[in-house]
Amino acid sequence: MTPSFRRTVAEHQEAVSALLEPVLTGLGSETLMLSRALHRTLDADVVAPRQLPPFDNSQMDGYAVRTADLAAGLPLGVGRPIAAGSMPEPLESGQAAPIMTGAPIPEGADAVVPIEAAEPSAFPGFVGDRQPYVPGTTVLLPAVVAPGSYIRTRGSDVLTGQPLLPAGTRLGPAQLGLLAGLGIESVTVRVRPRALLLSTGDELAAPGADLAPGQIHDANTTMLSAALLEAGWDVEGTDIAIDDARSFTEALARRLAGAGQASAERRGTPDLVLTSGGISQGAFEVVKLALAAHGVEFGSVAMQPGGPQGAGLLALPGTAEVPLLAFPGNPVSSYVSWEVFLRPACCAYLGLPARRMLSLPLASGLASPHGREQYRRATLVADAVSLTGGESSHLLGSLAQSNALIRIPAHTTSVAPGEMIDVLLIGDAA
Ligand SMILES: Nc1nc2c(c(=O)[nH]1)N[C@H]1C(S)=C(S)[C@@H](COP(=O)(O)OP(=O)(O)OC[C@H]3O[C@@H](n4cnc5c(N)ncnc54)[C@H](O)[C@@H]3O)O[C@H]1N2
Numbered sequence: 001m002t003p004s005f006r007r008t009v010a011e012h013q014e015a016v017s018a019l020l021e022p023v024l025t026g027l028g029s030e031t032l033m034l035s036r037a038l039h040r041t042l043d044a045d046v047v048a049p050r051q052l053p054p055f056d057n058s059q060m061d062g063y064a065v066r067t068a069d070l071a072a073g074l075p076l077g078v079g080r081p082i083a084a085g086s087m088p089e090p091l092e093s094g095q096a097a098p099i100m101t102g103a104p105i106p107e108g109a110d111a112v113v114p115i116e117a118a119e120p121s122a123f124p125g126f127v128g129d130r131q132p133y134v135p136g137t138t139v140l141l142p143a144v145v146a147p148g149s150y151i152r153t154r155g156s157d158v159l160t161g162q163p164l165l166p167a168g169t170r171l172g173p174a175q176l177g178l179l180a181g182l183g184i185e186s187v188t189v190r191v192r193p194r195a196l197l198l199s200t201g202d203e204l205a206a207p208g209a210d211l212a213p214g215q216i217h218d219a220n221t222t223m224l225s226a227a228l229l230e231a232g233w234d235v236e237g238t239d240i241a242i243d244d245a246r247s248f249t250e251a252l253a254r255r256l257a258g259a260g261q262a263s264a265e266r267r268g269t270p271d272l273v274l275t276s277g278g279i280s281q282g283a284f285e286v287v288k289l290a291l292a293a294h295g296v297e298f299g300s301v302a303m304q305p306g307g308p309q310g311a312g313l314l315a316l317p318g319t320a321e322v323p324l325l326a327f328p329g330n331p332v333s334s335y336v337s338w339e340v341f342l343r344p345a346c347c348a349y350l351g352l353p354a355r356r357m358l359s360l361p362l363a364s365g366l367a368s369p370h371g372r373e374q375y376r377r378a379t380l381v382a383d384a385v386s387l388t389g390g391e392s393s394h395l396l397g398s399l400a401q402s403n404a405l406i407r408i409p410a411h412t413t414s415v416a417p418g419e420m421i422d423v424l425l426i427g428d429a430a
């Protein structure tokens, strides 16, 4: 079967982005409590509903003072202690009020002196939980203290009405902490896109299953599912049996129409069908045989691994159209297809940062096929990039050792040791 398209990597990236854009921008939003919003993507800008800190408060355990009272260098009377969470009385002239970190600054005070700078450098005994106040105690404080010292002024962190987090922000612990600190209990986030994942191949057995002769364990379902989940997708698996093109098409159509799912799980058409395997030049390429007649184009991209690709709007009888991407079955090909095509197409919508591309010298030389953009697995430690293994696309072991992909342009056939190359960071560099 001749491929229906021949594309460069950039051309296929564009095709995949164009295919997904309508569903990703049309998913709508939902409101979630903060406790359920980790790694979700804000759908609307968040503007501060109040200021932070909400009131002037102490940055230290110490004494709230009027700095003018200190200049004489004389002991001051110790006033009533001010705990965090209480509302203090105004500070009387000539007094220093014991104040705890986070407690409101009393009216009249213009600085806090840390307890370590006081003489004595420990609070009097009555400054404790529910102890009666003892008038007449004194404390000696430094004569020169700058007004404003150790006061955290209201609004010094966040001002009321300040734009804080733009729509599209992915909510991590710090962003959720800020929202909570502002008293916001729920957020409007984008509905997670949902993918139906199908790994095809008679040779595949689930992890944990005994292998019949010629079988291998299915790596791609777990790997692609994890990649999608990490990026913010919902993933549905399927146990559709893939015997022949016709029964596969019928079973997929039933599944897309929601048949056979518990009603609680029936949520209509997924936003993407992602398949792996069954798309190259073999005699049993079920995905290609089944779906080429239903809106999906199969062809080749000038790339290695990941050359065979399929993409299109799947239109099966009785179902709504759904974007479909068909990745090649070799595990590294599938993973590289995710990194090069699908992840870039959805990361902006999901608030995921795009992978960083660095230019670094390669430790050893390599050869690369002419006319194909090659992606080699590599390890980046400090500023040194070295290949993690060979170029073949079955090498899952070396993929798992890698934190980077090296990109070798289509026209480059060899790279000399020390030559600069493009490095796509896919993991944490040590
Ligand atoms: N005559 C040609 N043969 C092949 C070509 C070609 O151009 N001409 N392309 C090769 C390339 S490149 C790739 S990549 C593969 C793509 O093949 P398919 O997408 O049809 O995938 P399968 O044949 O189903 O599987 C390929 C390989 O990967 C293993 N596999 C498949 N699924 C999984 C899975 N879920 N977990 C682990 N391993 C999986 C499968 O057993 C095969 O070894 O075609 C080449 N052939």
Ligand code: MOO
Pocket (backbone or CB within 6 Å): 303, 304, 305, 306, 307, 308, 328, 330, 333, 392, 393
């Ligand atoms: O292009 Mo295949 O995807 O190399 O192994």
